[in-house]
Amino acid sequence: MKILHTSDWHLGIQLHRHSLIEDQRYMLEQLYQIVEEEHISIVLLCGDVYDTTLATKDAIMLFDEAMKMLCQTLKCQVIVIAGNHDSHVRLSAMHDLLHDQGLHLYGLLEEAPRPLTIGDVDFYCVPFIHKDTLARIYDQSFTTYEEAFTCLMDDIRSRKNKRRQFVLAHAFVSGASVGESDRLAMVGGADHISCEVFHDMDYVALGHLHKKQACSKHIRYSGSPLAYAFSETKEKSVTIIDSDTMEIQVRPLKPLHSLVTLEGDYKDVMVMLPEHQNDYVKIILKDQGIQYELLEFIRERCPYLLTMQAWQKDEMIEYQSVLANELEQLTDEEILSRFFHDYHDRAITDEELVWFREAKEGMMSCE
Ligand SMILES: [Mn+2]
Structure with missing residues (x-):
């Protein structure tokens, strides 16, 4: 069988x-x-x-x-x-x-x-x-x-x-x-x-x-x-x-659209774009910030652009793949903060952290 x-x-x-x-x-x-x-x-x-x-x-x-x-x-x-x-x-x-x-x-x-x-x-x-x-x-x-x-x-x-x-x-x-x-x-x-x-x-x-x-x-x-x-x-x-x-x-x-991350200076990213017309694209710009006009401009040339971020030396942390054992050593708050970076491309705010702590305490007291 x-x-x-x-x-x-x-x-x-x-x-x-x-x-x-x-x-x-x-x-x-x-x-x-x-x-x-x-x-x-x-x-x-x-x-x-x-x-x-x-x-x-x-x-x-x-x-x-x-x-x-x-x-x-x-x-x-x-x-x-x-x-x-x-x-x-x-x-x-x-x-x-x-x-x-x-x-x-x-x-x-x-x-x-x-x-x-x-x-x-x-x-x-x-x-x-x-x-x-x-x-x-x-x-x-x-x-x-x-x-x-x-x-x-x-x-x-x-x-x-x-x-x-x-x-x-x-x-x-x-x-x-x-x-x-x-x-x-x-x-x-x-x-x-x-x-x-x-x-x-x-x-x-x-x-x-x-x-x-x-x-x-x-x-x-x-x-x-x-x-x-x-x-x-x-x-x-x-x-x-x-x-x-x-x-x-x-x-x-085989995926309908592959996922690709294009990382580099603006001119390098623009050279790479034509090859990725059918891919879901994430762009990380190294030499400049992102303004609305730029986003619109790139979107017109990249039909499946899903996210774009500017690379800042100290703030930008890339988490490729981590081992479960490594994750076990992180606190819940550290995991959440990494999740915010990955998923929302930003740091978690103090207010959100307070909500998280309250929710967690609520959960603990239910147990
Ligand atoms: Mn699952």
Whole structure:
């Protein structure tokens, strides 16, 4: 049986206020083609289907279209788990009815996971979950997330039979490499687990981090199918597993528009522009500030210019890719401040920092 692993579609996401819905539609068309060519039986979608818990109309329509295409036209089964960006209730609406149509939606884990058996594989589906929920399910108290997840995995291991065991999870495995668009996943988070908690599983299909990576041969992040940040321009793909041979194959996806950063003095940037007429462009000017007229002038020559910033020696800090271990040492405020630089191209204000502290204190007192 051939199984396709993907995650983090983030349907409805905007990049510097530009909708990527057409890019996502273009990506899905390639996915349908791969499903057909590779004779895929099951598609695993490991969380963050939508970008926001209140998904936009366009995003819901696109998801609807994709599920109809995969389940009805291409006759695959699809297994979906909720990520931290999804509303678990909205995502799993009508799951009992849809189950019979080959669409298996897992919003919230309320009891110990029962396997979904398809062919010779038992799938255990673990949507994004808090430590306290696991404590409730297993009627135990846990000090760390790792401990809670180990308890869950021990339970799954104890149900081993002659079929293969696959796990779908939306989680942060420590030691993994984190990109710019993953940074928000870190705020307030001590929710890391080690790769070892998954031992003895035949395959672990992970979602949450946007960079494709393997923690071991059969514990993998498929990565997001599109780049959602300028520093994240590496090749995107889907992962295919053959459950008979356990061979793994990666099929690349081509973006509708690539993301490029053009950095340099004004005249150098102007020379580079003609080559990037179809790319989403971020410009970093080194020799001058940005005025409205200049922005308009460049926009006329660069149809997909999304953001432009002036390079200031001391203020401009580039964060390409940092290791999770490195991020663990940063405070929540440092992470937030870096996020503001990356996403809004500016420093966080004192007022915003106060709001953040208040929100965080409010959260802590709820726990
Ligand atoms: Mn995500």
